Amino acid sequence: MSDTALCAAARAECLPATRRPRLGFAGVGWIGLNRLQAVAADGAADIVCITDLSVDAAREAARAVADRAPYTFVSDSFEDLLAEDLDGVVIATPSGLHAQQAMAALGRGLAVFCQKPLGRTAHEVAQTIEMAQARDRLLAVDFCYRTVAGVTQLVELAHSGALGEIFAADLVFHNAYGPDKPWFYDLRQSGGGCVMDLGIHLVDLLLLVLDYPCVAAVSSSLHAAGKRLARPAAGSPAAGLEDHAFAEVRFANGATARIACSWRLSAGRDAIIEAAFYGTRGAAVLRNVGGSFYDFTVEHCKGTARQTLASGPDDWGGRAVRSWARQLAMNAAFDSSATCLYDVATLIDAIYER
Numbered sequence: 201m202s203d204t205a206l207c208a209a210a211r212a213e214c215l216p217a218t219r220r221p222r223l224g225f226a227g228v229g230w231i232g233l234n235r236l237q238a239v240a241a242d243g244a245a246d247i248v249c250i251t252d253l254s255v256d257a258a259r260e261a262a263r264a265v266a267d268r269a270p271y272t273f274v275s276d277s278f279e280d281l282l283a284e285d286l287d288g289v290v291i292a293t294p295s296g297l298h299a300q301q302a303m304a305a306l307g308r309g310l311a312v313f314c315q316k317p318l319g320r321t322a323h324e325v326a327q328t329i330e331m332a333q334a335r336d337r338l339l340a341v342d343f344c345y346r347t348v349a350g351v352t353q354l355v356e357l358a359h360s361g362a363l364g365e366i367f368a369a370d371l372v373f374h375n376a377y378g379p380d381k382p383w384f385y386d387l388r389q390s391g392g393g394c395v396m397d398l399g400i401h402l403v404d405l406l407l408l409v410l411d412y413p414c415v416a417a418v419s420s421s422l423h424a425a426g427k428r429l430a431r432p433a434a435g436s437p438a439a440g441l442e443d444h445a446f447a448e449v450r451f452a453n454g455a456t457a458r459i460a461c462s463w464r465l466s467a468g469r470d471a472i473i474e475a476a477f478y479g480t481r482g483a484a485v486l487r488n489v490g491g492s493f494y495d496f497t498v499e500h501c502k503g504t505a506r507q508t509l510a511s512g513p514d515d516w517g518g519r520a521v522r523s524w525a526r527q528l529a530m531n532a533a534f535d536s537s538a539t540c541l542y543d544v545a546t547l548i549d550a551i552y553e554r
């Protein structure tokens with residue numbers, strides 16, 4: 201057994217076997233496989249079932265975790281997964297399926313950990329949260345940038361008042377590449393372009409750090425291939441898929457935020473990812489290092505001085521799913537923090553002007 205597997209086994213032994221949740225995984229493409237492996241390495245849950253439209257992908261994923269989960273049931277049908285004796289489901293299918301699959305799982309009394317976005321619209325998100333509340337089941341979304349080292353301290357700085365009144369925020373997520381899977385470019389399956397894909401992480405961080413203030417006004421400009429997209433007619437889907445978005449948000453407390461995100465921008469590096477929060481007594485900034493998608497620094501700034509709160513390599517990708525699985529092991533009940541998912545979805549709707 202490898203060192204990693206030994207550590208995982210030792211950690212798993214700390215949890216009573218009867219409390220270890222039985223999990224099913226729906227969708228084991230790029231991110232689903234990554235999160236499956238994170239759960240397997242952690243050992244806090246039993247991997248019971250893997251389903252993917254491509255049964256070959258499901259089989260391959262089962263092989264990848266066979267040392268930790270040798271008897272995993274594999275299927276190409278989400279219904280088969282729901283028929284298993286499970287405590288929770290991890291959903292990483294194309295975005296357009298999330299709300300429908302999450303509601304089906306919650307409706308059967310299963311807890312859900314879903315990739316972002318939870319739904320394509322605030323309406324879908326509200327329906328899913330209502331189902332989780334009605335069935336009293338844990339619901340969480342993989343807003344994984346919250347778990348980057350230093351972000352917890354950044355949030356504490358903001359919430360403790362150490363930054364003073366936060367009056368401005370600047371958030372960007374520019375990706376020099378675009379998604380490489382066709383479903384991302386089908387509005388029905390993706391729910392949107394770069395705002396739904398990348399901007400949603402910024403909106404989540406913004407509202408988390410500012411502690412969900414009332415939104416007073418939102419203005420936005422969405423572009424596709426350099427052309428401004430027209431505002432959709434009431435009740436209609438968007439006219440096209442944005443690959444660049446800029447939004448300004450004004451909060452009722454007077455604070456303002458600027459959000460920009462894009463696919464295939466000539467960024468001069470793989471990605472530019474930043475979330476800066478400016479207060480009357482200081483600032484806190486999350487920034488990617490050297491264009492990396494994975495390495496970040498978090499700094500606390502005052503005037504020209506800055507203190508590094510975290511930096512360097514940090515294996516943060518699987519942290520949110522691990523923490524959901526551990527929470528599920530303790531208590532499967534609805535956690536009211538999930539209601540914040542609606543605030544994120546509402547602001548996304550406002551950016552899309554719908």
Ligand SMILES: NC(=O)c1ccc[n+]([C@@H]2O[C@H](COP(=O)([O-])OP(=O)(O)OC[C@H]3O[C@@H](n4cnc5c(N)ncnc54)[C@H](O)[C@@H]3O)[C@@H](O)[C@H]2O)c1
Pocket residue numbers: 226227228229230231232251252253254257276277278292293294295297315316317342343344381397
């Ligand atoms: N949290 C993050 O930072 C993050 C990062 C990447 C992707 N995501 C989200 O994760 C989701 C998946 O993205 P991806 O890049 O892994 O996509 P992907 O295309 O690589 O994976 C999706 C998988 O779902 C499978 N699938 C399709 N329909 C299915 C169904 N009905 N039942 C079961 N499986 C089905 C596909 O065969 C595929 O293997 C998206 O919603 C995306 O927005 C989140």
